Amino acid sequence: MLLNMLHSYKTMLFLLIALALGAAVATFLENDFGTAFARSYVYDALWYEALLCLAALHLAWVMYASKMVLHVSRFLFHGAFIFILIGSGLSRYFGVEGVMKIRENTSVNTFFSSDKNREITLPFFVHLKDFEVERYYGSKAPSSYTSDVRIIDGNVSFDAKIYMNHTLSYKGYKFFQTFYDPDEKGTILSLSKDPGVEVTYVGYALLFLGLILNLFDKKSRFRKRIEQLKNSSFILLFLLMSHTPLFSHSEYVQTYLDEHRTKSVEVAADFGKLVVQSRMGRMKPFDTLSQEVLYKLSGKSTLYDMNPTQIALGMLSHPSLWKTLPMIQTKTPKLREFVGVSPTQKLLRFEDFFEGHRYKLEEALHKALALKPSQRGTFENDVIKVDERLSIAFMMYQGVLFKLFPVIGDENHTWVAFEQLIMKEKGEELKEVQEASVRFANALFERNYEKASLHVKTFEAFQEKHGALIMPSKTHVKVEIFYNQMKIFERLTLAYVVVSSLLLLVAFGQVFAPQIVTCKRTKPLFYGVFLLFILHTLGLVLRWYVSSHAPMSDTYESMIYIAWSCLLFCMLFMRHSLFALAGSVLMAGIFMFVAHLGNIDPEITNLVPVLKSFWLSLHVSIITASYGFFALACALGVFTLILFTCKTSERIKMAISNITAINEICLILGLSLLVIGNFLGAIWANESWGRYWGWDPKETWAYISILVYTIILHVRLMGKLYSEYLFAILSVVGFSAILMTYFGVNFYLAGMHSYATGDPLPIPTWVYVCGGVMLGLMILSYKNKQQKEQP
Incomplete structure (x- = not known):
């Protein structure tokens, strides 16, 4: 009986589920009661270690009973986990x-x-x-x-x-x-x-080797699924978008705006090439700073038909006028009513927030900051954000952010803005640039833009003479300005949404109305999606060059990288599958859309010391790439459930089988990358600060995600329990573990990888909406769940 239990796949599922649930509960216990509590009752508890040992024993027996040694790749990566567990035991008890x-x-x-x-x-x-x-x-x-x-x-x-x-x-x-x-x-x-490091690293090496070989092993499930796929086709449409709002103003203001818009283009272009020092010490062209500031203030890349540098120069030279122009973004009608403007006016003026010397938001701001994050509503969060935007606007009016001038002889290479430059003691070295800065401001105020351009050349010469040691090269500046102007990711967002919508229409059209929707040639259509992929890759390369580090160090960068990885899969494996292309473009569009909603800051910043590691770049890039495969699998699961809602036909059955095969390939690739990426992170952690694993909530949920997708991929071994309908549901529901790992931990659980303080934010409405839609789809598709596939 004991041997039968060890060999039973039900035992395997029970152990995996128990390990995942235990770790999930522990993250919330740790959040509420502290790390010591979670370690004592879960992570370091005898019952949890017993489950791990029992899982290893079960795995060893299954490997023996199924003669897994005959399949080299499968044997290597399954056996590697036993090595890793032995190594961890040596480290824990003897290290x-x-x-x-x-x-x-x-x-x-x-x-x-x-x-x-x-x-x-x-x-x-x-x-x-x-x-x-x-x-x-x-x-x-x-x-x-x-x-x-x-x-x-x-x-x-x-x-x-x-x-x-x-x-x-x-x-x-x-x-x-x-x-x-x-x-x-x-x-x-x-x-x-650490006496277990050698054994652990041998386990890692076997794991990586086995997972990689599994992708090329002709007898592996991955290769068998690829051979089952049928050719499909798709249609491509690429659109770009630009949008500029206009406002009506008094005659004087309108005259000023018209003149500033048309005549300041040249001086703005020259000024944008000057190097400025950010608050974190990054040296970048002023063009970048002005774009970041305008985006933070208004959520827009242009305003009043002017580029960001034109607006920045206007705010510096004519602050009293620009304070009267709507450019401060607000999210809630309640806040607009609170300050006394129309609830429908999304952009407010700086002066709307003041009544004489009284700051209208002061009391509301103190109340909002006094609340825990979980107790703040949309109004309180909007108050905090708007207060931050007003502070940035004030610094622009005062010229505080215009740190263009290197301090001569400063060991820390500090740069200062106009006001600090003028206040410094006069000397021969400073006299010329001090006078030029005053004349520059006067020329801008008088709208003598040609004269202002001459003074910009003086600033440039001063920078090259006293700041050359830390300034980026002229080529670097040109490339960064080019990157700013291209706005590749913003434009790709709309393209992905539109293209994926059309692809889905064609994909489902070929299933339900093949006599109407016909598309026999797929190569030209694939090249269209390939163009999107090339543009996205170009954007990542440019951002990498501009930031001098791999573009995956913050939320914005990781999301655009995940979107890229969604397309990468189709470029490599599913070039002829219409549903795979539609799903990959759809998920890329969703991630890009979320990245540009306005709550995520796209600013390029310097890295903190611990992130300056080759292992980090490798660890993060592989893990976030796996998210792209899981996202695609989720989309394919949704497509499958939609097909299950329809009356069964041979064409629908064939489509479901093909999509399921692609879905399983996605999950195998995603799980392989997720496992490799996490254990590379363990190597990085051990080499950087001496421990492989700290049960940090982010680490723990990555571990839970591995267990969840391991369960999903092994459910097919359960015989009668398995069906393509169940597999589709699991691929959709399983993605919630990834969302929790990527988003939930950041905002709901405190930890080293988290942005949270331990007090959860309100769950967004879209979570409930999506959950309700998915539940409804599962119920509607249940009637046709009988279609099954032999594992």
Whole structure:
């Protein structure tokens, strides 16, 4: 009986479900009661470790009973999990980790281990010679921090440097740079001694090798599914969009706007090429800064038929007039009524928020900030956001953000704005540019734009003379301005939405009305979608070049990368499948649309020290690529359920079987990438700060997602329980684990990877709407669920 239970696939599903549910519950326990509570009752609890061991034992028996050793790729990646579990056991029960604090010019040979709850003595001393913090130019944001240490072991001593992503190993102990004392005279190092690292890394290597070989193994489920697919076709339409609102104003204001719009183009183009220093120290063309500011203020890329740099120069030179122009974005009619304007007017004037010297939002802002995030409604959130926009607008009127001038001789390469430049003591070096800045502002105010252009050349010469060490090259500036002007991702968003809609019409039309919708040649149509893919790839490459790091370091970048990965799958595997193309373009459009809703900031920023790692780029790129496959699988699941709602016919059955095959291929690829990406993250974590896994909510939900999709892909082994209808439902419902990993953790659970404070935000209405629609579709399609496929 015991052997039968071990061999039973029902046992496998039970164990996987129990592990996933336990981890899911633990993330919410940790959020409400703390990390120690969750570790004590779930993660480190005997019952959870017993489940893991039982799962490994079950896996070993299944591998033996099914003679899996005859299938090399399958045997490798299944057996790898046993190696990894053994390695983790060695690390947990025989390894040690802790924290060491050292002040400059002192030596320490002890560290505190939280796991052992005691001080542990090292067989050698660590002496801190010096600690140094490097910052981004002109800011307080740390770029890197380094501990210059000396290891003293009897008669043996040597010097070494420890910094982020660069460790020190000695006598089995590995030291990692973690943080530093507030006065920057002491360092905080984490260290570990891991006897299971070799076994764990062997497991990782076997896992990666097995998953990759599985994609090329002719006997694998993945290859068999690809061979089952039929050719289809699709139609492509590419559209671009531009939209510029107009407002009516008084005669004087309209005259000014007309003149500024037509005559300031040249000076704005020249000024946009000047380099400016952002608050985080990034050096970029002013064209970029002006675009970021306008987007934050109004949610638009142009306004009043003017480009962002023209508007920025207008705000600087004529602030009293621009304060009367509607350009501050609001989300709620309640806030507009609160300040006394029409509820339908989405863009408000700066002066609408003031009554004399009284700030109308002051009391409402204090109340909103006093509330927990979970208690704030749309009005309170709008108040907070609008207050931020008003602060940015005020800094533009005052010229505070125009940090164009390098401070001569400054070691931190600080740049200052107009007002700070003028206030500095006069000298021969500064005199010319100080006078030019005053004349520049006067020329703009007088609308003498040709004269203003001459002073821009003086600014440019000053930058090249005193700021050349940190300025981007002229080629870099030109490329970044080109990237700004192209607006590739914004334009692709509409293209994806329109194209996917047409593709879906054709796809379903060929199933339900083949006599009307005919499309026999697919290659020209594929080339159309391929053009979208090329444009998207060009946008990613440009952003990579401009930011100097892989474009996947924040929410906006990861979403446009996921959208790209949705298309990548079809480019590689499903070039002739109409439903796959339609689904990939649809999901790409959805991710791009969400990325540009206005709540996500597209600004390019510098990386914090811990993110400067090759392993991070590899880890994030592979994981986010897997999300694209899961998103496509979700879309294909929805298409399948739609077909199930219709009266059964041979054509519909064939379409369902083809879509199911594509769906399964997507999930196999997605799960392979998700597993590889997560374990690459474990390598990065272990090499950067000495631990593979910390049960952080983001990590935990990635682990839950792996379990969820493992269950979905193995349900086919359950015989009569399996059907294409059930598989479609699971592929849709399973995507909720990805949404929780990608979005939910960020806003509902506190952790290292999270933006949340532990207080959940209100669940968006669209979540309930989508859930209701999906539930209705599942109910409607239930009547035809009898179509099955032999696993």
